[in-house]
Amino acid sequence: MPDLEALKRQAAVRAAALVTDGMRVGLGTGSTAKYAIEELGRRLADGELKGIVGVATSEASDALARQVGIQVEPLDPRPLDLAIDGADEIDPGLNLIKGLGGALLREKLTEVQARQLVIIADHTKLVTQLGEKAPLPVEIARFGFLSTIERLRALGLGGRLRQPGAQPYLTDNGNYIFDAAIPAGTQPATLERTLKGTLGVIDTGFFLGMATRAFVAAPDGVQELSP
Ligand code: 5RP
Numbered sequence: 001m002p003d004l005e006a007l008k009r010q011a012a013v014r015a016a017a018l019v020t021d022g023m024r025v026g027l028g029t030g031s032t033a034k035y036a037i038e039e040l041g042r043r044l045a046d047g048e049l050k051g052i053v054g055v056a057t058s059e060a061s062d063a064l065a066r067q068v069g070i071q072v073e074p075l076d077p078r079p080l081d082l083a084i085d086g087a088d089e090i091d092p093g094l095n096l097i098k099g100l101g102g103a104l105l106r107e108k109l110t111e112v113q114a115r116q117l118v119i120i121a122d123h124t125k126l127v128t129q130l131g132e133k134a135p136l137p138v139e140i141a142r143f144g145f146l147s148t149i150e151r152l153r154a155l156g157l158g159g160r161l162r163q164p165g166a167q168p169y170l171t172d173n174g175n176y177i178f179d180a181a182i183p184a185g186t187q188p189a190t191l192e193r194t195l196k197g198t199l200g201v202i203d204t205g206f207f208l209g210m211a212t213r214a215f216v217a218a219p220d221g222v223q224e225l226s227p
Contacts, residue, residue, distance in 0.1 A: 007217035028085025029103035041068020083114035099137030099205030131182030148200025
């Protein structure tokens with residue numbers, strides 16, 4: 001059984017090596033992105049980097065980045081040089097499902113402004129068709145969420161409201177997440193358009209045509225992929 005944590009770290013270190021002094025860097029969210037933030041902190045502490053600006057995609061990544069010595073600034077309209085983030089599924093064209101970590105909206109808002117979006121993952125995230133293994137997280141407004149879920153079900157989506165405990169999961173933006181099961185054969189771009197036109201839906205975990213490169217770690221090494 002390969003050590004997935006070691007693989008995730010290897011991919012993260014490769015991506016963090018792309019960061020150079022003065023860059024404005026989008027900092028992803030999740031267990032793989034965490035290794036990239038830690039590696040950037042290490043490079044700053046060891047003097048390999050003198051200074052970078054991080055734009056965090058979640059409260060958790062913001063806190064970690066500050067803890068490891070990265071200067072963090074809020075997202076503003078300027079482009080980012082690079083963003084580094086994990087993914088839940090990666091198809092052969094580097095289209096993604098993201099958001100199992102709950103940060104999809106801030107991730108998309110940040111990463112759409114990045115000149116390069118570098119995805120880091122272990123090999124278990126590779127799929128031939130999005131939705132093969134992971135649900136599609138859909139961020140929905142709290143107000144009227146049961147009505148929004150009915151609208152989603154009317155589109156033929158299975159799945160359920162994310163609820164790890166007594167209360168629904170709350171995003172950093174104060175919204176809920178519906179983890180949608182995608183019917184086989186679904187065209188992601190078509191479903192994305194439909195969902196973005198559905199009342200109550202704020203955004204989806206489809207990141208289509210956004211990633212420019214991926215480092216995917218397997219037991220026999222780290223593979224670099226491009227779309
Ligand atoms: C968070 C995300 C994460 O990037 C995604 O869930 C992958 O996380 P991990 O690296 O922990 O598997 O989209 O919203």
